[in-house]
Amino acid sequence: MAKALHVGIIAGEPSGDMLAGGLMRELNRQNPNIRFSGIGGKHMLAQGLTSLVDMDELSVMGLVEVLGRLPRLLRVKHQVLDHFETDVPDVFIGVDAPDFNLRIETVLKQRGIKTVHYVSPTVWAWREKRIHKIAKATNLVLGLFPFEAAIYQHYNVPYKFVGHTLADSIPLHDDGLNIRKALEIHAEQPVLALLPGSRKGEVNALLLEFLRAAQITGQHFTVQQQRLMVLIPAANDARKQQIVEILQDYAMTNPLLFDYKITDGQSRECLLAANAVLIASGTATLEAMLCKRPMVVAYKMARLTRFMMGYLYKPKYFSLPNLLGDRALVTELLQAEVNADNLAKHLIPLFGSEGKELQQIFTDIHQDLKRDADKQAAEAVLSLISVSK
Template identity: 55%
Template sequence: MHTHKPIRIGVVAGEPSGDVLAAGMLKEIKRRLPDAIIEGIGGPHMQAAGCRTLFDMETLSVMGLVEVLKHLPAILRVKRQLLAHFASHPPDIFIGVDAPDFNLRIEAALKARGIHTVHYVSPTIWAWREKRIHKIARAANRVLGIFPFEREVYDKHQVPYTFVGHTMADTIALQPDKTSARNTLGLEHNAPVLAVLPGSRRREVESLLPIFAKTMDKVRAALPGCQFVIPAVNAQRKNEITGMLAASDAMSSSDVHVLDGHSREAMIASDVILLASGTATLEAMLCKRPMVAAYLLSPLTYRIMQRLYKPDYFSLPNLLADEEIVPELLQEAVNPDTLASTLLPYFTQDNAALIARFTDLHHTLKCDADKCAADAVLEELNA
């Protein structure tokens, strides 16, 4: 009797946004290849979609050029052990999801052994260090991109690229329901609500939350009765956030709700969002809420970026729109006075034109990303 060998898929995501992105694609692959064996590194969403994780994803979730150095020994150990595992259990195809510094190395090593490799989420070569495209070409047979403006660079260098759209654009309603989100979170319906997202990594929370807390005080003074929701990405962050808020004398806690997860509901329930720049700005745009994006880098990383970074903007809504439609504040501008005075007008002015712009951008990213990504992976598998 002939039994076919199940397809083996290796996959690595380095942080929560990659975990969500990969999970949708893996569910779609599993639907078509129910007996596929999927293993690598992933968070709770990928595990729920059938991925066996060999290491804790948090090991890879570090950010910033300087910050990574501290964690390098642990990261290199994971890389060695992962490659050893894939040497004894070679996948038919490997998908690196974001985390380019880690994943491109894994991809290059596997591709050299004749394994098909796909990189999901283009590194920001359109923004800085375009020469990395050569490294990407050596590492990946194909790149799956989530933003339409990326294709140009790949076509220029003749690297196979598939635009798949963004899975969040498929899952978030074009007109999100504020009332039901407020019900879910137990928030007052008539009070103003500010959602505060100081980032998913410890370093971001440590540097931004004290400033955001003082900003909340200023908003509270200007908008009596305002409620604040702070979604924490995991239990660890929640403890850090509640600890830091308790230590900041300025905070009275009755109007501050620190949540376990629920960042999307927090965004949809809010009137305005204050957040660390990153994938969250894209989610805020898709939730159609006015936002102010703050970006705080270590001084050394900032100096390096000033010289290398090409675009005029760093928050995703502005990059997609190719103009500044949301305020983005950097370094010294990330202070309570500037943040509060930038946030407050959004509570009272008519934001209809901004919301219409967000909705247009939503349409450009809504392409059934999970299905497109799964199609591209299976096509590559059979190439």
Template identity: 55%
Template structure:
């Protein structure tokens, strides 16, 4: 008979994408070992899986070197609280989901106190600051990776690593149903739909949404029957976007929705988005896209010196070629974005969809179950 002793799982997800990954792992973990207590920091998806969240996940959603510095005192207070909590209430395993600048120092302290630690989503040591691999090794018993190109660097340094694939690739079918997505949003089949994804963080939305709306106004001049749809990651982002729409008063009609972002992307003819996990999801939804990002001038200067890959959009990194346009800094203006969107509509869609499907297949590894099994193996390693 399987061991049914209760398991205490500590988990911290720092942002929306990590919340999805963490929730998938926990759901599979509970199916394999039903008696689990989940404590840490998570958003809506982890809360649905029963996490007792110590603070609101939005407290950790900070990106960019200058932005992190600005919020550092608050982040340090939360980090100390998390370390103290798990030191006083030791879990069977601590799982940090992404957010390495927050999670790895927590994991290092807990590992030093005899608590097993897992980091889910490899830090981008393959892209910049390869030397971080030594800090990862010191902080973790196991790294769970979501991309197939990460394995060699972990093998190079003999750091325990397991590629599990990406939960989004498992949850989105290879062939998506646009008609059903449009019906769900009450959008006609003959409309031209542009999905705008300005980001899941407040600062991203404040930076990217105005230029995206200006782009949509230009785009409207070139396509008939335009519908613009925007997903909101949570209630706070919904209110922020509503306030910006009221302030900016775009000429295009906007459908702001709390439906999952993938529903809006599947319904779309094209997607304009802020770089991040959304670009991966748009690829899995098989949609032409334009990927954009703007950061502080200082962050950009530093990244220019340190960043190694030729691309920053995930579809391009995975394919090792420019599958989709990616625009940075001063390139991110309405005229340029509109031009690239129109260009994407005119390209050979069959070739693009074939490339998307190949990347999709490579990421389909039953990630939630693979990750959960790896965590259980680690927990039970000393009990065999």
């Protein structure tokens, strides 16, 4: 039997784990004699990954926030490089997590190993000169969004737009009625989904203000003799416990003007069941858009990070729906703007005609991103290896 193809692959957070899992599944389909080692989560483990450390070791965000984790990240980096020096991969794929993965890719490329970076770093948004670091680290960049291609063409760095797996897996049209039935929610009940993020720091920064906004929204519907339902998907057990504690503390002094359900994961189901969404900035906003649900996007970060981003960040928008639409399709709120009154002011109109107007625009963007991404990404990786041999 021929020697198994060895793919090194690392993802640093749940969104990357999902992308990597789909790519690995397709690689397994196209080449059954294959094995994977690196770092990943449940989706990658399900495809046969041998993970060197827990993926949570890499799940950190922000210019300032990463500093406290730096010693541990450096130890993991050396552990990974030692592993791949002993067990040399035929190709290495870094999935997102550019601050970590580009360092790994640079060393491995210098060793003669073909490297792929899946999910373009935001060179189109800030720190454009990183493109030179990317060129040094990778043989190929696989990108999720069409607007990224121009900067790679400008610097003559190999890039392929493969689309997004979420666009492939989410139907173009779904009214959410079957989901509501499964969740035991009446078809006519107003439903708000709260997605305060998958990280502990995000939930601590956003959830309480989200609950206060839900209370104001619930009061609005109480006047109309309706009862608001709030859905909160928990990314994992730790986040679920955190959400429960914050909600219970809030409810002790604030009789709730809404019903609620906290789900184990099921973010997509919560989005599809919702009329409107209050959401942390990130990949989840793309999922909400692909589910055709109107949203208010909010984010809080460390003060120094926000100060630095004010100088470094180039685009007018930070949420993916607005970046993909190249206009202000959804409300974006940052820092002090993220307060209950402000959130509710923008949220309540989304339960009416404003929300319906966005559905067709979101559908058009969805069709642009629907490219069978897993298959295209796997073919690009295997082509890179075959060309090099």
